[in-house]
Amino acid sequence: MSSEERISPEEFDKELEALLTGKEEKKKTHKKKILVAVAALAILGIAGMKLFNGGTDMIPVVDTVRPVRKTIQNRLTVTGPVSGTDSVDVVSNLHAEILEIPVKEGDKVIKGQTLAVLDDSDVKREAEIARNDYDLAVSTCNEKNKEARNGYAKAVQDLKTAQDNYNRTKALYDGGSVPLVDLETAENGLHDAEREKDAYTVKNGSAVADDSYRLQIEKAKFDYEKAKEQLDNTVLKAPIDGTVVRVNTKVGRFADKMENDAPLFVIENLDNLELEIKVSEYSIGKVEVGQEAEITADILNGEPVYGKVASISPTGEEKGGGSSERVIPTKIQITDNNTKLIAGITARASIILEESEDALTVPVSAVFEKDGNNYIQEITDGAVSWIPVDIGVEGDVDMEIIPADGKTLDETSVLIASPGEQYAEGMAVTSSVGQGE
8 A cells, every 4th residue: 555545544444434424525535535544454363463574574462371389289179979988788688577676767776786676486486496407317317327326236236246157167068067058058148148238337446327317317407597586686686886777677577578678778988988989990000098089978068087998909990971981990998087977978089199399380281292293382581492391290271381301491481372283393472462461
């Protein structure tokens, strides 16, 4: 645009007013000037661009940030249910009516304390029958043992008599006094006596009853002990110290008839709480037993409590929801005492996976990747420099950067806030006021 064609802002305003009010003087001459001026103003209004070197070069304006030194943490935050460290479901397989329930939800109980008393009349009769069967099996076996001892003693004596008879007959036969048939008869009698003796079961030098009688005793004993156990189970007792958190039955119901297979009682140790979370397979490698965790929940009103990783499952499971990702069940023991946490609610655990003190950090958006390498773009003397960096600890919104190849960065460095390949090495840019400036 030549100097003769330029118009001042005052002239522009006057000409514009003339057009709007219908004044047409010098219309053809000045209309061209107005249109040229509007075009010039449009060019000047392009965001982020400036004209240099007679209007032939455009230097982009970029937002910038400066690195910040601070402690940065990589935290894992996962939600899960709070429960007691010990939890037991109390059930019964006895078809017996519940006569008494001396506890209610919220009661603290100790191991062995009575939770419910069942009708034991049928079980008592079954126990008496089982005891009689056992006593009968023992008596029968003892009788058979006695018979075996007596029979064995007679068989031993018969064998001795048969042996003596054979020896005499053999001597007479050898002397020609008896025929061969007498010797054969004596020999057969000896063999019969041997077989009779060998038919007995001998243990520790004494004959005993057949093994079938001992097996009958073992079966009867098992049935009797089982019946006694069932009789003991007519009084349901707390298996652990804890708090009764659920009572799912009433007096008059049968102990083995529960809706939806619910347990009769649920007892939890609420003195020691734990939080069960499921950690992604991509993060579990940085989680270790003993790591501290910060626990938050709505019930805590913004006051966190603390715990530590108590156990990590040796196997993973499906995350669900159609995801192929696997998760690993992990338990966090609440170490703070007298907290407002209660079992059955959902809480959030935050675990510090990595931490770096006095780290040089930038927003995550200030780092970009190319060909497998990470870069930041520094502005030095109005030109772009690509600086390769290694990534240290990564936070939620920022990350630690470590300059590579002997490069130096500090809090005074000016970096492009949103770098990219459009800013080539050595390219001229102008810095605007951006984050961290």
